Amino acid sequence: MVRTIWGSTVGKKTVMAVSGLIMLLYLVVHMLGNLKIFFGAGEFNHYAHWLRTIGEPFMHYEWTLWLVRVVLVLAVVAHAVSAYQLSRRDIKARPQKYVHSKPRASYATRTMRWGGVILGLFILWHLLDLTTGTVHTDFQPGRPYQNVVATFSTWYGNVIYIVAMLALGLHIRHGLWSAAQTLGVGSRARDRALKAAANVLALLLTAGFIAVPVGVMTGVVS
Amino acid sequence: MKLTLRVWRQKNADAEGAMATYEVDGISPDMSFLEMLDVLNEQLILSGEDPVAFDHDCREGICGACSLVINGEAHGPERTTTCQLHMRSFKDGDTIDIEPWRAAAFPVVKDLVVDRSAFDRIIQAGGYITAPTGSAPEAHATPVPKADADYAFEHAECIGCGACVAACPNGAAMLFTSAKINHLNVLPQGAPERETRVLNMVAQMDEEGFGGCTLTGECATACPKGIPLTSITNMNKEWLRATRKAAKR
Ligand code: SF4
Ligand code: FES
Numbered sequence: 001m002v003r004t005i006w007g008s009t010v011g012k013k014t015v016m017a018v019s020g021l022i023m024l025l026y027l028v029v030h031m032l033g034n035l036k037i038f039f040g041a042g043e044f045n046h047y048a049h050w051l052r053t054i055g056e057p058f059m060h061y062e063w064t065l066w067l068v069r070v071v072l073v074l075a076v077v078a079h080a081v082s083a084y085q086l087s088r089r090d091i092k093a094r095p096q097k098y099v100h101s102k103p104r105a106s107y108a109t110r111t112m113r114w115g116g117v118i119l120g121l122f123i124l125w126h127l128l129d130l131t132t133g134t135v136h137t138d139f140q141p142g143r144p145y146q147n148v149v150a151t152f153s154t155w156y157g158n159v160i161y162i163v164a165m166l167a168l169g170l171h172i173r174h175g176l177w178s179a180a181q182t183l184g185v186g187s188r189a190r191d192r193a194l195k196a197a198a199n200v201l202a203l204l205l206t207a208g209f210i211a212v213p214v215g216v217m218t219g220v221v222s
Numbered sequence: 223m224k225l226t227l228r229v230w231r232q233k234n235a236d237a238e239g240a241m242a243t244y245e246v247d248g249i250s251p252d253m254s255f256l257e258m259l260d261v262l263n264e265q266l267i268l269s270g271e272d273p274v275a276f277d278h279d280c281r282e283g284i285c286g287a288c289s290l291v292i293n294g295e296a297h298g299p300e301r302t303t304t305c306q307l308h309m310r311s312f313k314d315g316d317t318i319d320i321e322p323w324r325a326a327a328f329p330v331v332k333d334l335v336v337d338r339s340a341f342d343r344i345i346q347a348g349g350y351i352t353a354p355t356g357s358a359p360e361a362h363a364t365p366v367p368k369a370d371a372d373y374a375f376e377h378a379e380c381i382g383c384g385a386c387v388a389a390c391p392n393g394a395a396m397l398f399t400s401a402k403i404n405h406l407n408v409l410p411q412g413a414p415e416r417e418t419r420v421l422n423m424v425a426q427m428d429e430e431g432f433g434g435c436t437l438t439g440e441c442a443t444a445c446p447k448g449i450p451l452t453s454i455t456n457m458n459k460e461w462l463r464a465t466r467k468a469a470k471r
Contacts, residue, residue, distance in 0.1 A: 001465060001468070001469035004421075004465055004468070005465065007428075008424060008425065008428055008461075009394075009424075009427075009428050009433075009434035009435070010424050010434075010435075010457075010458055010461045011461075011465070012434070013434060013435065013458075014458075014462065086434045089392075089433055089434060090391070090392035090393070090394070090433035090434055090436065091392075091433075092326060092431070092433075093325060093326045093327065093393035093394065093431055093432055093433030094324060094325060094326065094390070094391060094392060094393035094433060095326050096324045097324070098291055098294050098321055098324060099228075099230075099241055099319060099321060100291075100293050100294040100319035100321065101294055102294045102295065107438070108436065108437070108438045109436040109438055112436065174437070177437075178436070178437045180455075181437050181451075181452075181454065181455040181458065182435075182437075182458050183458065183459075183462070184455055184456065184458045184460075184461075184462055184463075185455075185459075186452060186455040187452055187455065187456075188450065188452050191452065
Protein backbone atom coordinates (compact mmCIF):
# COMPACT_ATOMS: atom_id res chain seq x y z
CA MET A 1 0.00 0.00 0.00
CA VAL A 2 2.84 2.41 0.85
CA ARG A 3 4.34 1.69 -2.55
CA THR A 4 1.06 2.29 -4.37
CA ILE A 5 0.63 5.62 -2.59
CA TRP A 6 4.17 6.92 -2.97
CA GLY A 7 4.42 5.68 -6.57
CA SER A 8 1.30 7.45 -7.80
CA THR A 9 0.67 11.13 -8.47
CA VAL A 10 -2.71 10.79 -6.81
CA GLY A 11 -1.14 9.04 -3.81
CA LYS A 12 1.63 11.58 -3.42
CA LYS A 13 -0.94 14.34 -3.39
CA THR A 14 -2.61 12.47 -0.54
CA VAL A 15 0.66 12.60 1.37
CA MET A 16 0.78 16.33 0.73
CA ALA A 17 -2.81 16.80 1.86
CA VAL A 18 -2.42 14.83 5.09
CA SER A 19 0.93 16.38 6.04
CA GLY A 20 -0.47 19.81 5.21
CA LEU A 21 -3.46 19.26 7.47
CA ILE A 22 -1.18 18.18 10.34
CA MET A 23 0.82 21.38 9.95
CA LEU A 24 -2.36 23.42 9.70
CA LEU A 25 -3.69 21.98 12.94
CA TYR A 26 -0.41 22.88 14.62
CA LEU A 27 -0.58 26.42 13.23
CA VAL A 28 -4.04 27.02 14.66
CA VAL A 29 -2.81 26.03 18.12
CA HIS A 30 0.40 28.03 17.65
CA MET A 31 -1.51 31.15 16.63
CA LEU A 32 -3.90 30.95 19.58
CA GLY A 33 -0.95 30.49 21.95
CA ASN A 34 0.81 33.51 20.46
CA LEU A 35 -2.13 35.73 21.29
CA LYS A 36 -1.36 35.27 24.98
CA ILE A 37 1.38 37.81 24.42
CA PHE A 38 -1.31 40.49 24.75
CA PHE A 39 -1.82 39.49 28.39
CA GLY A 40 1.66 40.37 29.57
CA ALA A 41 5.09 38.87 30.03
CA GLY A 42 4.10 36.82 33.04
CA GLU A 43 1.29 34.93 31.35
CA PHE A 44 3.16 34.44 28.07
CA ASN A 45 6.36 33.15 29.63
CA HIS A 46 4.40 30.92 31.97
CA TYR A 47 2.52 29.47 29.00
CA ALA A 48 5.79 28.89 27.16
CA HIS A 49 7.16 27.03 30.15
CA TRP A 50 4.00 24.97 30.47
CA LEU A 51 4.49 23.74 26.89
CA ARG A 52 7.54 21.85 28.16
CA THR A 53 5.67 20.23 30.99
CA ILE A 54 2.62 18.93 29.08
CA GLY A 55 1.76 15.37 30.06
CA GLU A 56 3.71 15.32 33.32
CA PRO A 57 4.03 13.28 35.39
CA PHE A 58 3.39 10.56 32.79
CA MET A 59 5.67 12.27 30.30
CA HIS A 60 9.07 13.48 31.35
CA TYR A 61 9.94 17.18 31.05
CA GLU A 62 9.88 18.23 27.34
CA TRP A 63 8.90 14.77 26.06
CA THR A 64 5.57 15.91 24.66
CA LEU A 65 7.22 18.90 23.09
CA TRP A 66 9.76 16.70 21.35
CA LEU A 67 7.07 14.32 20.21
CA VAL A 68 5.25 17.22 18.58
CA ARG A 69 8.51 18.39 17.02
CA VAL A 70 9.22 14.97 15.53
CA VAL A 71 5.73 14.75 14.02
CA LEU A 72 6.11 18.24 12.58
CA VAL A 73 9.52 17.55 11.09
CA LEU A 74 8.15 14.39 9.47
CA ALA A 75 5.19 16.36 8.11
CA VAL A 76 7.40 19.13 6.73
CA VAL A 77 9.78 16.66 5.08
CA ALA A 78 6.96 14.58 3.59
CA HIS A 79 5.21 17.71 2.32
CA ALA A 80 8.36 19.21 0.81
CA VAL A 81 9.67 16.02 -0.78
CA SER A 82 6.37 15.20 -2.44
CA ALA A 83 5.96 18.79 -3.57
CA TYR A 84 9.43 18.75 -5.08
CA GLN A 85 8.94 15.43 -6.85
CA LEU A 86 5.50 16.32 -8.16
CA SER A 87 6.69 19.73 -9.37
CA ARG A 88 9.60 18.15 -11.24
CA ARG A 89 7.17 15.77 -12.87
CA ASP A 90 4.71 18.54 -13.76
CA ILE A 91 7.40 20.67 -15.39
CA LYS A 92 8.62 17.67 -17.39
CA ALA A 93 5.08 16.89 -18.52
CA ARG A 94 4.75 20.30 -20.14
CA PRO A 95 8.16 20.93 -21.73
CA GLN A 96 7.07 23.39 -24.40
CA LYS A 97 5.31 26.63 -23.59
CA TYR A 98 2.63 28.19 -25.76
CA VAL A 99 3.83 31.11 -27.85
CA HIS A 100 0.55 32.82 -26.99
CA SER A 101 0.44 32.18 -23.27
CA LYS A 102 -2.10 32.99 -20.61
CA PRO A 103 -0.51 33.90 -17.26
CA ARG A 104 -3.67 33.07 -15.33
CA ALA A 105 -3.31 29.36 -16.03
CA SER A 106 -0.47 28.69 -13.65
CA TYR A 107 -1.12 31.39 -11.05
CA ALA A 108 -2.21 29.10 -8.23
CA THR A 109 0.48 26.53 -9.01
CA ARG A 110 3.22 29.12 -9.06
CA THR A 111 2.03 30.82 -5.86
CA MET A 112 2.03 27.44 -4.14
CA ARG A 113 5.56 26.60 -5.29
CA TRP A 114 7.15 29.94 -4.46
CA GLY A 115 5.05 30.33 -1.37
CA GLY A 116 6.24 26.93 -0.20
CA VAL A 117 9.89 27.85 -0.70
CA ILE A 118 9.40 31.15 1.13
CA LEU A 119 7.71 29.36 4.02
CA GLY A 120 10.48 26.77 4.21
CA LEU A 121 13.13 29.48 4.49
CA PHE A 122 10.99 31.35 6.99
CA ILE A 123 10.66 28.31 9.27
CA LEU A 124 14.44 28.01 9.28
CA TRP A 125 14.92 31.66 10.25
CA HIS A 126 12.10 31.50 12.78
CA LEU A 127 13.68 28.52 14.56
CA LEU A 128 17.15 30.07 14.56
CA ASP A 129 15.66 33.31 15.84
CA LEU A 130 13.21 32.35 18.56
CA THR A 131 13.89 28.68 19.38
CA THR A 132 17.69 28.41 19.37
CA GLY A 133 18.44 32.12 19.40
CA THR A 134 21.33 31.65 16.97
CA VAL A 135 20.49 34.66 14.80
CA HIS A 136 18.80 36.63 17.58
CA THR A 137 20.66 39.79 18.69
CA ASP A 138 19.71 39.58 22.35
CA PHE A 139 18.46 36.07 23.12
CA GLN A 140 17.46 35.24 26.69
CA PRO A 141 16.66 31.54 27.24
CA GLY A 142 13.39 30.99 29.04
CA ARG A 143 12.14 34.53 28.38
CA PRO A 144 10.26 34.24 25.06
CA TYR A 145 8.22 37.40 25.70
CA GLN A 146 11.35 39.56 25.78
CA ASN A 147 12.79 37.69 22.77
CA VAL A 148 9.67 38.23 20.67
CA VAL A 149 9.56 41.93 21.54
CA ALA A 150 13.26 42.27 20.60
CA THR A 151 12.74 40.54 17.22
CA PHE A 152 9.80 42.72 16.32
CA SER A 153 11.66 45.83 17.35
CA THR A 154 13.89 45.38 14.28
CA TRP A 155 12.61 46.39 10.87
CA TYR A 156 13.85 43.20 9.18
CA GLY A 157 12.21 41.03 11.83
CA ASN A 158 8.89 42.60 10.99
CA VAL A 159 9.39 42.46 7.23
CA ILE A 160 10.43 38.80 7.16
CA TYR A 161 7.62 37.79 9.45
CA ILE A 162 4.84 39.72 7.77
CA VAL A 163 5.85 38.67 4.25
CA ALA A 164 5.97 35.04 5.38
CA MET A 165 2.56 35.26 7.02
CA LEU A 166 1.03 36.71 3.86
CA ALA A 167 2.59 33.83 1.91
CA LEU A 168 1.12 31.49 4.51
CA GLY A 169 -2.34 32.92 4.00
CA LEU A 170 -2.17 32.43 0.23
CA HIS A 171 -0.74 28.92 0.68
CA ILE A 172 -3.54 27.86 3.02
CA ARG A 173 -6.19 29.47 0.85
CA HIS A 174 -5.44 27.18 -2.09
CA GLY A 175 -3.93 24.36 -0.03
CA LEU A 176 -6.81 23.65 2.30
CA TRP A 177 -9.37 23.58 -0.48
CA SER A 178 -7.02 21.43 -2.59
CA ALA A 179 -6.49 19.01 0.28
CA ALA A 180 -10.25 18.54 0.45
CA GLN A 181 -10.33 17.70 -3.27
CA THR A 182 -7.36 15.35 -2.98
CA LEU A 183 -8.93 13.49 -0.09
CA GLY A 184 -12.17 13.27 -2.02
CA VAL A 185 -14.36 15.17 0.43
CA GLY A 186 -15.21 18.00 -1.97
CA SER A 187 -18.38 17.94 -4.01
CA ARG A 188 -20.40 20.34 -6.09
CA ALA A 189 -22.80 21.02 -3.24
CA ARG A 190 -20.02 21.59 -0.74
CA ASP A 191 -17.66 23.53 -2.97
CA ARG A 192 -18.67 27.05 -1.97
CA ALA A 193 -18.63 26.18 1.71
CA LEU A 194 -15.18 24.60 1.38
CA LYS A 195 -13.77 27.59 -0.47
CA ALA A 196 -15.24 29.93 2.13
CA ALA A 197 -13.84 27.84 4.98
CA ALA A 198 -10.37 27.87 3.40
CA ASN A 199 -10.52 31.64 2.90
CA VAL A 200 -11.74 32.35 6.42
CA LEU A 201 -9.17 30.09 8.05
CA ALA A 202 -6.38 31.59 5.93
CA LEU A 203 -7.49 35.08 6.90
CA LEU A 204 -7.83 34.31 10.61
CA LEU A 205 -4.43 32.62 10.78
CA THR A 206 -2.66 35.41 8.91
CA ALA A 207 -4.36 38.11 10.96
CA GLY A 208 -3.72 36.28 14.23
CA PHE A 209 -0.03 35.81 13.50
CA ILE A 210 0.49 39.35 12.19
CA ALA A 211 -1.24 40.77 15.28
CA VAL A 212 1.93 40.07 17.29
CA PRO A 213 4.43 42.20 15.31
CA VAL A 214 1.75 44.85 14.87
CA GLY A 215 1.23 44.81 18.64
CA VAL A 216 4.94 45.34 19.23
CA MET A 217 5.19 48.04 16.56
CA THR A 218 2.29 49.99 17.97
CA GLY A 219 3.55 49.67 21.52
CA VAL A 220 0.60 47.59 22.74
CA VAL A 221 3.13 44.88 23.55
CA SER A 222 6.43 46.09 24.96
CA MET B 223 -13.12 39.27 -43.02
CA LYS B 224 -9.41 39.60 -43.45
CA LEU B 225 -7.20 37.84 -40.93
CA THR B 226 -3.55 37.31 -40.10
CA LEU B 227 -2.81 33.78 -38.95
CA ARG B 228 0.28 32.74 -37.08
CA VAL B 229 0.41 28.97 -37.33
CA TRP B 230 2.78 26.40 -35.81
CA ARG B 231 4.54 24.60 -38.68
CA GLN B 232 6.60 21.48 -38.02
CA LYS B 233 7.59 19.02 -40.76
CA ASN B 234 7.59 15.91 -38.59
CA ALA B 235 8.03 14.68 -35.04
CA ASP B 236 11.80 15.24 -35.03
CA ALA B 237 11.95 18.52 -36.90
CA GLU B 238 12.22 21.90 -35.20
CA GLY B 239 8.99 23.84 -35.53
CA ALA B 240 8.26 27.53 -35.72
CA MET B 241 5.36 29.93 -36.12
CA ALA B 242 4.64 30.95 -39.71
CA THR B 243 2.52 33.95 -40.71
CA TYR B 244 -0.22 33.81 -43.37
CA GLU B 245 -2.90 36.21 -44.56
CA VAL B 246 -6.41 35.03 -45.44
CA ASP B 247 -9.12 37.14 -46.99
CA GLY B 248 -12.82 36.74 -47.78
CA ILE B 249 -13.62 34.83 -44.60
CA SER B 250 -17.32 34.77 -43.76
CA PRO B 251 -18.29 35.15 -40.08
CA ASP B 252 -20.53 32.09 -40.55
CA MET B 253 -17.60 29.82 -41.42
CA SER B 254 -16.37 27.46 -38.76
CA PHE B 255 -12.77 27.79 -37.64
CA LEU B 256 -11.87 24.64 -39.59
CA GLU B 257 -13.51 25.97 -42.75
CA MET B 258 -11.37 29.06 -42.36
CA LEU B 259 -8.33 26.77 -42.21
CA ASP B 260 -9.61 24.96 -45.32
CA VAL B 261 -9.53 28.32 -47.11
CA LEU B 262 -5.95 28.82 -45.96
CA ASN B 263 -4.99 25.34 -47.16
CA GLU B 264 -6.57 25.83 -50.60
CA GLN B 265 -4.55 28.99 -50.89
CA LEU B 266 -1.36 27.16 -49.86
CA ILE B 267 -1.98 24.29 -52.29
CA LEU B 268 -2.58 26.69 -55.19
CA SER B 269 0.69 28.42 -54.49
CA GLY B 270 2.47 25.05 -54.36
CA GLU B 271 3.08 25.04 -50.60
CA ASP B 272 2.50 22.27 -48.10
CA PRO B 273 -0.98 22.60 -46.53
CA VAL B 274 -1.26 22.91 -42.74
CA ALA B 275 -1.98 19.54 -41.15
CA PHE B 276 -4.72 19.56 -38.50
CA ASP B 277 -6.99 16.91 -37.01
CA HIS B 278 -10.72 16.84 -37.70
CA ASP B 279 -13.40 14.29 -38.42
CA CYS B 280 -17.06 14.75 -37.54
CA ARG B 281 -17.06 18.56 -37.54
CA GLU B 282 -20.15 18.42 -35.37
CA GLY B 283 -18.54 18.52 -31.94
CA ILE B 284 -18.95 14.86 -31.07
CA CYS B 285 -15.86 12.92 -32.13
CA GLY B 286 -13.08 14.72 -30.29
CA ALA B 287 -10.68 14.72 -33.24
CA CYS B 288 -10.29 18.45 -33.66
CA SER B 289 -7.88 20.22 -31.38
CA LEU B 290 -5.89 23.50 -31.71
CA VAL B 291 -4.86 26.03 -29.10
CA ILE B 292 -6.23 29.31 -30.44
CA ASN B 293 -4.83 32.51 -28.93
CA GLY B 294 -3.58 30.50 -25.98
CA GLU B 295 -6.89 28.77 -25.29
CA ALA B 296 -7.70 25.16 -26.03
CA HIS B 297 -10.50 25.10 -28.64
CA GLY B 298 -10.41 28.91 -28.72
CA PRO B 299 -12.47 31.58 -26.98
CA GLU B 300 -15.85 29.80 -26.82
CA ARG B 301 -16.62 26.78 -24.71
CA THR B 302 -17.00 24.38 -27.58
CA THR B 303 -14.89 22.30 -29.92
CA THR B 304 -12.78 23.99 -32.58
CA CYS B 305 -15.07 22.59 -35.30
CA GLN B 306 -18.05 24.28 -33.65
CA LEU B 307 -16.22 27.56 -33.17
CA HIS B 308 -17.33 30.16 -35.70
CA MET B 309 -15.46 33.06 -37.19
CA ARG B 310 -18.03 35.48 -35.76
CA SER B 311 -16.10 35.06 -32.51
CA PHE B 312 -13.29 37.05 -34.14
CA LYS B 313 -13.04 40.52 -35.61
CA ASP B 314 -11.99 41.64 -39.06
CA GLY B 315 -8.25 42.38 -39.05
CA ASP B 316 -7.51 40.10 -36.06
CA THR B 317 -4.24 38.24 -35.69
CA ILE B 318 -4.89 34.69 -34.53
CA ASP B 319 -2.24 32.41 -33.02
CA ILE B 320 -2.79 28.70 -33.70
CA GLU B 321 -0.71 26.08 -31.90
CA PRO B 322 -0.94 22.33 -31.29
CA TRP B 323 -1.80 20.77 -27.90
CA ARG B 324 1.35 20.99 -25.81
CA ALA B 325 2.20 18.11 -23.48
CA ALA B 326 5.07 15.66 -23.23
CA ALA B 327 2.57 12.81 -23.53
CA PHE B 328 1.11 14.32 -26.74
CA PRO B 329 4.09 14.60 -29.11
CA VAL B 330 3.59 16.63 -32.28
CA VAL B 331 3.29 14.45 -35.39
CA LYS B 332 3.12 17.25 -37.92
CA ASP B 333 2.13 20.94 -37.73
CA LEU B 334 -0.97 21.02 -35.53
CA VAL B 335 -1.47 17.26 -35.29
CA VAL B 336 -0.45 15.55 -32.05
CA ASP B 337 -0.36 11.89 -31.12
CA ARG B 338 -3.09 11.28 -28.54
CA SER B 339 -2.73 7.50 -28.36
CA ALA B 340 -1.76 7.86 -24.68
CA PHE B 341 -5.50 8.39 -24.10
CA ASP B 342 -6.28 5.11 -25.88
CA ARG B 343 -3.89 3.28 -23.57
CA ILE B 344 -5.54 4.84 -20.50
CA ILE B 345 -8.91 3.60 -21.78
CA GLN B 346 -7.43 0.17 -22.47
CA ALA B 347 -6.27 0.04 -18.86
CA GLY B 348 -9.86 0.02 -17.57
CA GLY B 349 -12.18 2.40 -19.38
CA TYR B 350 -14.63 -0.35 -20.31
CA ILE B 351 -16.90 -2.96 -18.76
CA THR B 352 -16.34 -6.66 -19.21
CA ALA B 353 -19.59 -8.12 -20.49
CA PRO B 354 -20.53 -10.69 -23.09
CA THR B 355 -21.89 -8.88 -26.12
CA GLY B 356 -24.59 -10.16 -28.39
CA SER B 357 -28.13 -8.92 -28.74
CA ALA B 358 -29.01 -5.88 -26.67
CA PRO B 359 -30.18 -6.85 -23.16
CA GLU B 360 -33.66 -6.03 -21.91
CA ALA B 361 -33.50 -2.39 -20.80
CA HIS B 362 -35.21 -3.01 -17.45
CA ALA B 363 -33.03 -5.96 -16.48
CA THR B 364 -30.58 -3.71 -14.60
CA PRO B 365 -32.34 -0.83 -12.89
CA VAL B 366 -30.28 2.37 -12.62
CA PRO B 367 -31.47 5.20 -10.35
CA LYS B 368 -32.21 8.33 -12.32
CA ALA B 369 -29.65 10.42 -10.42
CA ASP B 370 -26.92 7.86 -11.16
CA ALA B 371 -27.91 7.67 -14.81
CA ASP B 372 -27.69 11.46 -15.09
CA TYR B 373 -24.33 11.49 -13.34
CA ALA B 374 -22.98 8.76 -15.60
CA PHE B 375 -24.26 10.52 -18.68
CA GLU B 376 -22.73 13.84 -17.71
CA HIS B 377 -19.34 12.15 -17.57
CA ALA B 378 -19.93 9.96 -20.60
CA GLU B 379 -20.06 13.17 -22.60
CA CYS B 380 -16.25 13.34 -22.62
CA ILE B 381 -15.13 13.04 -26.24
CA GLY B 382 -11.46 12.45 -25.45
CA CYS B 383 -10.30 15.56 -27.24
CA GLY B 384 -7.46 16.33 -24.83
CA ALA B 385 -8.22 20.02 -24.33
CA CYS B 386 -7.96 19.42 -20.60
CA VAL B 387 -4.35 18.26 -20.99
CA ALA B 388 -3.55 21.12 -23.35
CA ALA B 389 -4.95 23.71 -20.94
CA CYS B 390 -3.32 22.26 -17.82
CA PRO B 391 -0.07 23.98 -16.79
CA ASN B 392 1.16 20.53 -15.67
CA GLY B 393 0.03 18.63 -18.76
CA ALA B 394 -2.16 16.46 -16.53
CA ALA B 395 -4.81 14.07 -17.82
CA MET B 396 -6.81 13.97 -14.60
CA LEU B 397 -10.06 15.37 -16.03
CA PHE B 398 -10.16 12.94 -18.96
CA THR B 399 -9.32 9.95 -16.76
CA SER B 400 -11.79 10.97 -14.07
CA ALA B 401 -14.58 11.45 -16.61
CA LYS B 402 -14.39 7.83 -17.72
CA ILE B 403 -13.98 6.50 -14.16
CA ASN B 404 -16.99 8.50 -12.93
CA HIS B 405 -19.05 7.41 -15.90
CA LEU B 406 -18.53 3.70 -15.33
CA ASN B 407 -18.02 3.48 -11.56
CA VAL B 408 -21.43 4.88 -10.72
CA LEU B 409 -23.29 2.31 -12.85
CA PRO B 410 -24.16 -1.25 -11.83
CA GLN B 411 -22.54 -2.47 -15.07
CA GLY B 412 -19.25 -0.91 -13.96
CA ALA B 413 -19.38 -2.18 -10.39
CA PRO B 414 -17.43 -5.46 -10.76
CA GLU B 415 -14.37 -3.58 -12.00
CA ARG B 416 -14.84 -0.52 -9.83
CA GLU B 417 -11.52 -0.83 -7.97
CA THR B 418 -9.26 -2.25 -10.67
CA ARG B 419 -10.55 0.36 -13.11
CA VAL B 420 -9.49 3.36 -11.08
CA LEU B 421 -6.19 1.85 -9.94
CA ASN B 422 -5.15 0.71 -13.41
CA MET B 423 -6.27 3.81 -15.26
CA VAL B 424 -4.49 6.14 -12.83
CA ALA B 425 -1.37 3.98 -13.03
CA GLN B 426 -1.46 4.11 -16.84
CA MET B 427 -2.01 7.86 -16.75
CA ASP B 428 1.16 8.24 -14.65
CA GLU B 429 3.01 5.78 -16.88
CA GLU B 430 2.28 7.91 -19.96
CA GLY B 431 4.12 10.86 -18.42
CA PHE B 432 1.18 13.17 -17.77
CA GLY B 433 1.71 15.62 -14.90
CA GLY B 434 -0.05 15.68 -11.55
CA CYS B 435 -3.02 17.77 -10.51
CA THR B 436 -2.51 21.10 -8.75
CA LEU B 437 -6.21 21.93 -8.93
CA THR B 438 -5.87 25.09 -10.95
CA GLY B 439 -9.11 24.19 -12.70
CA GLU B 440 -7.93 25.18 -16.17
CA CYS B 441 -9.02 21.79 -17.52
CA ALA B 442 -12.65 22.19 -16.52
CA THR B 443 -12.68 25.72 -17.93
CA ALA B 444 -11.38 24.47 -21.29
CA CYS B 445 -13.48 21.30 -21.54
CA PRO B 446 -15.98 21.65 -24.39
CA LYS B 447 -18.27 19.12 -22.72
CA GLY B 448 -18.42 20.74 -19.32
CA ILE B 449 -16.86 17.89 -17.34
CA PRO B 450 -16.70 19.46 -13.85
CA LEU B 451 -13.59 19.80 -11.70
CA THR B 452 -15.31 17.82 -8.94
CA SER B 453 -15.00 14.84 -11.28
CA ILE B 454 -11.32 14.80 -10.25
CA THR B 455 -12.26 15.00 -6.58
CA ASN B 456 -14.43 11.96 -6.98
CA MET B 457 -11.74 10.05 -8.84
CA ASN B 458 -9.38 10.75 -5.92
CA LYS B 459 -12.02 9.39 -3.59
CA GLU B 460 -12.46 6.26 -5.72
CA TRP B 461 -8.69 5.80 -5.86
CA LEU B 462 -8.28 6.07 -2.09
CA ARG B 463 -11.17 3.69 -1.55
CA ALA B 464 -9.72 1.15 -3.97
CA THR B 465 -6.26 1.45 -2.42
CA ARG B 466 -7.67 0.83 1.05
CA LYS B 467 -9.67 -2.12 -0.19
CA ALA B 468 -6.70 -3.64 -2.00
CA ALA B 469 -4.60 -3.33 1.17
CA LYS B 470 -7.16 -5.31 3.14
CA ARG B 471 -6.96 -8.29 0.80
S1 SF4 C 1 -12.55 15.88 -20.22
FE1 SF4 C 1 -13.31 17.46 -21.65
S2 SF4 C 1 -11.42 18.42 -22.41
FE2 SF4 C 1 -10.81 16.48 -21.49
S3 SF4 C 1 -10.79 14.99 -23.14
FE3 SF4 C 1 -12.85 14.88 -22.22
S4 SF4 C 1 -14.09 16.31 -23.41
FE4 SF4 C 1 -11.96 16.80 -23.92
S1 FES D 1 -14.15 17.40 -35.60
FE1 FES D 1 -15.28 16.02 -34.35
S2 FES D 1 -15.42 17.15 -32.48
FE2 FES D 1 -14.49 18.61 -33.81
